[in-house]
Amino acid sequence: MSQGSTQTKAADAPGGTAPSMHRDDVPQLHTEVLLDLTNVSLSFGGVKAIRDVSFNILKGEVRAIIGPNGAGKTSMLNVINGFYHPQQGTICYKGKTRRVMRPYIAAGQGIARTFQNVALFKGMTTLDNIMVGRSLKMKRGLFWQILRLGPAEREEIEHREVVEHIIDFLEIQHIRKTPVGKLPYGLQKRVELGRALAMEPDLLLLDEPMAGMNLEEKEDMSRFILTTNDSFGTTIALIEHDMGVVMDLSDRVVVLDHGIKIADGTPDEVSSNHKVIDAYLGVA
Amino acid sequence: MFYREAGQFKTDYRSDMAVFPILQDRIAIGAILALMFIVVPLVANDFWLNTIFIPTLIFSLAAIGLNILTGYCGQLSLGTGGFMGVGAYSCYKLTSIFPDVNIIIHILASGFFAAGVGVIFGIPSLRIKGFYLAVATLASQFFLEWSFGRIPWLYNYNDSGAIDGVNRSLFGIALTEPYGTPAFQYLVVLSIVVFLTWIASNLVRGRYGRAWMAVRDMDIAAELIGIKLLRTKLLAFAISSYYAGVAGAMMVFLSLGSAEVEVFDIFNASFPILFMVIIGGLGSLIGSFMGAAFITVLPILIRGAPSLFGFEIHAATGEHVQLMMVGGLIIFFLIVEPHGLARLWQIAKQKLRLWPFPY
Numbered sequence: 309m310s311q312g313s314t315q316t317k318a319a320d321a322p323g324g325t326a327p328s329m330h331r332d333d334v335p336q337l338h339t340e341v342l343l344d345l346t347n348v349s350l351s352f353g354g355v356k357a358i359r360d361v362s363f364n365i366l367k368g369e370v371r372a373i374i375g376p377n378g379a380g381k382t383s384m385l386n387v388i389n390g391f392y393h394p395q396q397g398t399i400c401y402k403g404k405t406r407r408v409m410r411p412y413i414a415a416g417q418g419i420a421r422t423f424q425n426v427a428l429f430k431g432m433t434t435l436d437n438i439m440v441g442r443s444l445k446m447k448r449g450l451f452w453q454i455l456r457l458g459p460a461e462r463e464e465i466e467h468r469e470v471v472e473h474i475i476d477f478l479e480i481q482h483i484r485k486t487p488v489g490k491l492p493y494g495l496q497k498r499v500e501l502g503r504a505l506a507m508e509p510d511l512l513l514l515d516e517p518m519a520g521m522n523l524e525e526k527e528d529m530s531r532f533i534l535t536t537n538d539s540f541g542t543t544i545a546l547i548e549h550d551m552g553v554v555m556d557l558s559d560r561v562v563v564l565d566h567g568i569k570i571a572d573g574t575p576d577e578v579s580s581n582h583k584v585i586d587a588y589l590g591v592a
Numbered sequence: 593m594f595y596r597e598a599g600q601f602k603t604d605y606r607s608d609m610a611v612f613p614i615l616q617d618r619i620a621i622g623a624i625l626a627l628m629f630i631v632v633p634l635v636a637n638d639f640w641l642n643t644i645f646i647p648t649l650i651f652s653l654a655a656i657g658l659n660i661l662t663g664y665c666g667q668l669s670l671g672t673g674g675f676m677g678v679g680a681y682s683c684y685k686l687t688s689i690f691p692d693v694n695i696i697i698h699i700l701a702s703g704f705f706a707a708g709v710g711v712i713f714g715i716p717s718l719r720i721k722g723f724y725l726a727v728a729t730l731a732s733q734f735f736l737e738w739s740f741g742r743i744p745w746l747y748n749y750n751d752s753g754a755i756d757g758v759n760r761s762l763f764g765i766a767l768t769e770p771y772g773t774p775a776f777q778y779l780v781v782l783s784i785v786v787f788l789t790w791i792a793s794n795l796v797r798g799r800y801g802r803a804w805m806a807v808r809d810m811d812i813a814a815e816l817i818g819i820k821l822l823r824t825k826l827l828a829f830a831i832s833s834y835y836a837g838v839a840g841a842m843m844v845f846l847s848l849g850s851a852e853v854e855v856f857d858i859f860n861a862s863f864p865i866l867f868m869v870i871i872g873g874l875g876s877l878i879g880s881f882m883g884a885a886f887i888t889v890l891p892i893l894i895r896g897a898p899s900l901f902g903f904e905i906h907a908a909t910g911e912h913v914q915l916m917m918v919g920g921l922i923i924f925f926l927i928v929e930p931h932g933l934a935r936l937w938q939i940a941k942q943k944l945r946l947w948p949f950p951y
Contacts, residue, residue: 415818429809444818446799456794
């Protein structure tokens with residue numbers, strides 16, 4: 309599960325420091341741009357979901373996208389992973405400007421995603437759900453799949469081991485063989501994160517990972533997100549409404565309102581920004 | 593079951609991924625196979641073999657095919673009969689073009705023609721879903737039926753307009769209907785069905801099976817994980833049609849002896865096979881067998897029941913009563929257990945695990 313370039317993190321958090329300890333006091337050293345959006349606009353007929361938004365995501369950082377309901381946050385994620393095609397603007401990912409994009413191409417380039425309302429494969433077990441995340445990594449073709457001997461079986465076991473590591477990491481061993489449709493919501497969210505992690509993404513998009521969770525579940529999820537970011541070097545872009553979580557987890561925050569970017573910066577800068585306060589509380 | 597898996601620990605992933613991870617299950621499946629391969633041909637008479645065992649096995653294979661498409665990949669299809677017909681007619685053409693090649697090779701090869709046709713008619717599945725796709729596959733059913741009846745080349749310009757039986761043998765013994773013996777035909781059908789079921793179970797447990805189920809459960813999320821929807825759906829169409837095609841070829845050459853278009857029409861093939869899949873259980877291979885047995889055996893039981901209780905009814909009346917009862921039972925069954933016989937079987941196993949001390 310190495311994406312390379314963990315050196316910035318390693319410098320920040322030497323040997324075994326608790327993941328969440330270093331954020332407030334040590335300056336972050338992310339410099340390389342992973343994803344760069346320039347003047348992106350997206351509209352559905354007359355509805356303008358995103359208007360002329362530019363921001364970038366640096367390699368190895370946790371980037372939060374926040375904003376009131378209907379601000380265009382989820383549309384933004386959908387643009388990033390190729391569901392929507394912006395009418396204007398350029399998207400530059402890993403130094404290459406993107407042209408035609410489909411979700412499966414984005415997946416091949418290392419963009420993984422979880423959904424606001426869990427989008428798991430309900431009829432399949434936890435194990436199978438996470439194994440699906442390995443689809444792109446499994447190469448054996450029809451002939452070997454038919455026989456399921458030799459190379460196909462070895463490949464299956466190889467990936468099963470990776471998946472078991474993820475299951476251990478997320479502490480969901482006990483529900484390994486339970487159909488996910490039967491799981492409680494909090495665990496489903498966790499399985500969905502596992503499925504995204506199985507893709508070994510370079511960029512992980514999390515759409516409201518804490519929605520509907522209680523405090524303990526939020527703490528667990530925060531821990532998983534930070535550990536993912538720290539130990540695998542995965543760049544994370546997350547949408548979240550819980551401001552406490554956003555301010556604690558993220559390195560930088562971009563704020564959208566009615567499809568327009570109103571603020572961009574560190575959590576401290578953003579939370580003291582007047583436009584942001586107005587957008588959330590309304591202008592007196 | 594009334595036995596427990598207690599004490600049977602898995603120490604590697606290979607044994608954890610086995611189809612039958614419990615020792616007793618492995619013994620049971622071995623016993624069932626031995627029964628089917630050795631005892632049944634010795635004990636069953638020709639009537640039983642011809643009306644129950646051979647048709648059940650052939651329909652099971654077609655049901656497995658449809659189950660891969662509908663139960664695993666979630667693409668509703670009403671074209672199974674047409675694809676079976678493609679298998680039957682291409683097997684017929686193969687036997688007349690290459691008379692010296694072994695009939696088993698013809699039967700297995702004819703599935704590929706069905707697979708090709710299935711892929712062509714599966715292309716709309718990228719855009720159309722659910723009931724609308726069912727209607728699109730219905731179009732393929734009608735088109736194929738029309739071709740079988742209207743293209744004389746397919747039935748070698750016979751005056752009857754039907755496929756005739758051909759005399760082919762295996763290991764020097766006459767095999768094909770009406771020349772071979774039912775016991776030998778049964779063994780060949782059983783071998784092919786067991787072999788193809790093994791392949792199906794390998795496929796559905798591997799990465800293709802997972803991709804199919806992912807497409808079935810949430811196609812948007814599947815695409816996002818890197819699964820190409822069109823390719824995955826077309827593969828399901830191809831494999832499903834291959835199974836249907838082989839089943840169709842076996843139906844003509846190892847069971848019926850000759851066939852007209854009506855054998856593969858929507859009421860004789862497509863609908864019954866869909867019922868088998870639904871009653872047996874969507875997304876379950878064992879359910880395909882249960883469903884096929886249910887739909888094949890039930891009419892025979894109903895027809896035989898009056899004479900068993902000592903009163904005779906007119907044959908035509910019996911036919912109508914049988915249709916009504918089968919229909920009624922299907923509806924009853926779907927209300928009581930919408931997930932099919934396979935689910936009932938699972939529930940029974942779960943209950944028996946706790947028996948005789950359920951909480």
